[in-house]
Amino acid sequence: DVKVTQSSRYLVKRTGEKVFLECVQDMDHENMFWYRQDPGLGLRLIYFSYDVKMKEKGDIPEGYSVSREKKERFSLILESASTNQTSMYLCASSFGSSKKYFGPGTRLTVT
Amino acid sequence: GQQVMQIPQYQHVQEGEDFTTYCNSSTTLSNIQWYKQRPGGHPVFLIQLVKSGEVKKQKRLTFQFGEAKKNSSLHITATQTTDVGTYFCAGGDKGTYKYIFGTGTRLKVLA
Numbered sequence: 001d002v003k004v005t006q007s008s009r010y011l012v013k014r015t016g017e018k019v020f021l022e023c024v025q026d027m028d029h030e031n032m033f034w035y036r037q038d039p040g041l042g043l044r045l046i047y048f049s050y051d052v053k054m055k056e057k058g059d060i061p062e063g064y065s066v067s068r069e070k071k072e073r074f075s076l077i078l079e080s081a082s083t084n085q086t087s088m089y090l091c092a093s094s095f096g097s098s099k100k101y102f103g104p105g106t107r108l109t110v111t
Numbered sequence: 112g113q114q115v116m117q118i119p120q121y122q123h124v125q126e127g128e129d130f131t132t133y134c135n136s137s138t139t140l141s142n143i144q145w146y147k148q149r150p151g152g153h154p155v156f157l158i159q160l161v162k163s164g165e166v167k168k169q170k171r172l173t174f175q176f177g178e179a180k181k182n183s184s185l186h187i188t189a190t191q192t193t194d195v196g197t198y199f200c201a202g203g204d205k206g207t208y209k210y211i212f213g214t215g216t217r218l219k220v221l222a
Contacts, residue, residue, distance in 0.1 A: 031208050035212070040120070040214065041214060042117070042199060042212045042213055042214035042215045043154070043199065043201075043212040043215075044212070045209065045210070045211070045212075048208065048209060050208055056207075056209070058209070059211070090153060090154070092154075094208070096208070097141070097142065097203055097208055098159070099144060099156035099159060100144070100146075100154075100156060100201075100210070101156070102153040102154050102155070103153065104152075104153055105153050
């Protein structure tokens with residue numbers, strides 16, 4: 001059974017801090033995605049990666065960066081956290097254009 | 112850029128009533144996926160539609176993909192309390208692995 005894990009379920013950070021969100025998948029999927037979920041806005045794509053060291057911007061990349069040094073791991077970085085980045089962050093992986101497997105999510109609060 | 116709108120945003124139904132959510136894209140899609148997110152959970156894949164005019168059924172759930180591949184619908188017959196959650200469509204962008212999620216429809220089933 002595919003498993004996508006995220007480093008934290010809940011995270012509280014201060015404005016201006018650097019924040020790392022980690023995602024690991026165990027099914028050798030080449031595609032990995034970071035979304036944020038906000039009420040009434042659905043899931044919005046921040047970045048995705050289709051191979052190691054490859055990345056593409058999604059719809060809302062501003063204020064975020066990503067890293068994919070190993071196939072199984074995709075990290076989302078908030079260089080300087082701001083209150084408007086308070087959200088639920090969901091990581092997903094997939095093989096090609098087939099179904100996505102989502103992690104449990106990280107609820108980030110920036111104060 | 113590509114936009115995927117989903118209506119309605121909320122739907123409350125009595126148990127046993129039918130339910131439909133609609134998904135409309137501003138551009139032609141390569142395929143469409145549907146996900147269900149239970150309260151407090153993460154999105155879980157339901158189905159993928161690829162062909163123009165395609166109809167697929169899963170027990171009480173019927174999924175349709177429009178002839179122009181720009182719209183889709185999910186219909187649930189005789190809802191049950193286990194159907195509670197938010198239903199998302201995700202439109203596949205041609206030539207990439209990028210998927211744009213709709214805003215979701217939150218379904219509440221009253222017993």
